[in-house]
Amino acid sequence: MKEDTLVIHEIYASIQGxxxxxxxxxxxxxxxxxNLRCTWCDTTQAFYGGTRMARADVLARALATGTDxxxxxxxxxxxxPGVFPLMRELCDQGRTVLVETSGEADVARVDPRVHKIMxxxxxGSGESHRNRWSNLEFITERDEIKFVLASRTDYEWMRDIVRSRDLSSRTPKLLASTVFGKLSPRDLVTWVLEDALRVRVQLQMHKYIWAPETQGV
Structure with missing residues (x-):
């Protein structure tokens, strides 16, 4: 069955960045x-290849690291398809489970115990026409909506979407990220303060701890 296996690029323990x-x-x-090709993608190595693994083996390896x-x-x-039962099984094992998803894929089947980071x-991504706006119906206060911004134009788009779709009424966890090396975090902070926008500015912590191109961290 399709749900019994997954194609995995890597499994590793680190810190959440x-x-x-x-x-x-x-x-x-x-x-x-x-199925997307964002202009700023930093994980293009995961587009192809990988190893097909039994879902039970993926679960065992994820649990073996010992992180909560x-x-x-x-x-x-x-x-x-195998991701959906895998997330349920991880929740059943007492893990706090996050799924990072593009906003194009349908999130309706995600276990409600999982924290969606969408x-x-x-x-500026080149893929804004692919946003599945119906996904917002499945976003709750436990979930997070992330915007990756490469320019002032991207920022203004985010600001208008946050306000016009009243996103803070769905979740207070609205994340504004800069494309590393493309948009100055200081500029983003300035704009957020000027507009009194209810978002959390965040940086990709792992890119400051390790070299930005480092994989598996």
Whole structure:
């Protein structure tokens, strides 16, 4: 059955570098494959390849690291049917489970115990036309919406979406990230303060601890 196996790029323990869980020890289960091609993507190595593994083996390896926090990421993890029962099984084992998803994939089947960290793609990504706006119906206060911004234009798009769609009424966890090396975090902070925008500015912590191009951290 398709749900019995997953194609996995890597499984490793590190710290969570983004989101409201930033800084906590976390096991990452990175799946292979993505149907988007964002201009700023920093995980293109996960587009292809990987190893097909039994779901039970993926679960065992994720649990063996001993971290309380486990994140499913990619690529785009929700493209693989086996991810949905895997997330349920991790929750059943008492883990706090995160899934990082593009905003294009349907999140309706995600176990309600899982914390969804969902992108909304700004124009600079080249994929903003792929946002699945119906996903917002499944966002609750435990979930997080992330914007990755490469320019002032991207920022203004985010500001208008936050306000026009009243996103803070769905979740207080609205994350504003800069494309590393592309947009100055200081500029982003200035704009957020000027507009009194209810978002959390965040940096990719792992890119400041290790070299930005380092994989598996």
């Amino acid at each position: 983004e989101s409201t869980f930033a800084g906590l020890p976390c096991t990452f289960v990175r799946t292979t494959g993505c 926090l486990v994140e499913l990421t990619g690529g785009e993890p929700l493209l693989q 992108d909304l793609k700004a124009p």
